[in-house]
Amino acid sequence: MALPISHNTNTNQRLPGLNSRPEHIKEVVEGMLKRLRTDRIDLLYQHRVDPAVPIEDVAGAIKDLIKEGKVLYYGLSEPGAKTVRRAHAIHPVTAIQNEYSLLWRGPEKVIIPLCQELGIGFVPWSPLGVGFLTGAIDANTRYAPGDIRGGESRFAPENIKNNLVFVDLVKKWAAQKDATAAQISLAWLLAQKPWIVPIPGTTQMAHMLENNGADSVKFNEDELKQFNTELATIEIKGARLPDFVLAFSDVEAPLKK
Numbered sequence: 001m002a003l004p005i006s007h008n009t010n011t012n013q014r015l016p017g018l019n020s021r022p023e024h025i026k027e028v029v030e031g032m033l034k035r036l037r038t039d040r041i042d043l044l045y046q047h048r049v050d051p052a053v054p055i056e057d058v059a060g061a062i063k064d065l066i067k068e069g070k071v072l073y074y075g076l077s078e079p080g081a082k083t084v085r086r087a088h089a090i091h092p093v094t095a096i097q098n099e100y101s102l103l104w105r106g107p108e109k110v111i112i113p114l115c116q117e118l119g120i121g122f123v124p125w126s127p128l129g130v131g132f133l134t135g136a137i138d139a140n141t142r143y144a145p146g147d148i149r150g151g152e153s154r155f156a157p158e159n160i161k162n163n164l165v166f167v168d169l170v171k172k173w174a175a176q177k178d179a180t181a182a183q184i185s186l187a188w189l190l191a192q193k194p195w196i197v198p199i200p201g202t203t204q205m206a207h208m209l210e211n212n213g214a215d216s217v218k219f220n221e222d223e224l225k226q227f228n229t230e231l232a233t234i235e236i237k238g239a240r241l242p243d244f245v246l247a248f249s250d251v252e253a254p255l256k257k
Contacts (some may be wrong), residue, residue, distance in 0.1 A: 014116070018048065018050040018051075019050065020049075020052075020053040021053055021057075022060065022061035022229065024059050025062065026065065028185070029065055030070075040068065040069055040071065040072055041072070041073065042072050042073065043072065043075060043094060043095065044074045045075045045077050045097055046048075046062075046075070046079075047062075047077040048075065048078050048248040048249070048251060049083055049251040049252070049253050050251065050253065051251055054085045054253055054255060054256035055083045055086045055253035056086060056087075056090055056256045059074075059087040059091050061084075062074045062091065066091065071252060073094035073095070074093065075094050075095035075096060076092060076095075076096055076097070077096070077125075078097075078098050078135070078248060078251070078252070079096065079099065079251065079253075080250050080251055081111065081123070083251070083252050083253045083257075084096065084111075085114075086253070088118055088120070088179075092118075092119075093118070093120050093121060095121040095122065096111055096114075096115055096120055096122050097125055097199075097227045098122070098215065099109055099125040099126045100122070100125075100127065100196075100198075101124060101127045101129045101185065101243075102129065102133055102169075102170065102188060103163070104126075104240045105131060106127070107122070112178065112192075112196075117191070120195075121196075122195060123191070123196075123197050124196065124197075124198040125200070126182060127185065127186055127189055127199065127200050128182055128185055128186070128200050128228055129185070129194055130148075130164075131149075131151075131215070132166070132167065133157065133166065133167065133181060133185040134181050134182040135167050135184065136179070137149075137155065138160075139157070139160050139164065140154075143162075145174075148241075148245070151242040152238065152239065153238035153239045154236060157236075159237040159238035161191070162235075162237045163237060166234060166236075166243070167181065168216070169230055169234065171187050171232065173227060177217055179212075179217045182200070182210055182211060183210065183211070183214040183217050184217065185214075186198055186200060186214035186217075187214045187215075187217035187218065187219065188219070188224075188227065190214065191224055191234050209231075216247065
């Protein structure tokens, strides 16, 4: 379950902006428990970091909920590294949820090493590059109004031809490993660290079964080295998200006064 998108706790209507004030967190959790008809939330994310609320207040509120048994574990999504350390000092963070895939490997610079250091699990969202790494998108693809991919410059006509080299790579390995492109993309993530757990999303049973099959696709040490050598020759062109969405990534919470 995710916070801190602002909600009307009576109607569950999403409101503009972020709201990670401790009292709002607790109100929203109570609403979640009621709607889900359960007595606890297994994993509660702050999604995204609220630039107006110290992370100590957020982690403190969630720590209270954990003591009450209403939340078992908590995580952060797209946080700044200093914010992770500050939250972890209040109560151990269980998971960091960031975008990570063959198409976007930004977390390898800071966040994944930080997770390794602190013993935090890492959960890649959009592990299939919003469908791009499955081969479902090509240079002729156009997007319906409201499809966020239409605003991502990595899929713009001037960049996508270059970036299709990523798809060529996974298709090549898919043929070698008797797998699909999606399975290769997920298997590569699973091969990075044992505590990396990708979360591909789908609305189709066939795709879910295909994604689950990635667990049986294995890279030995030499194969992974060769794959990464080939991967290192490819440079992504374009930004991973529109600027107004990127503004919510790598955010540092304000210091507590």
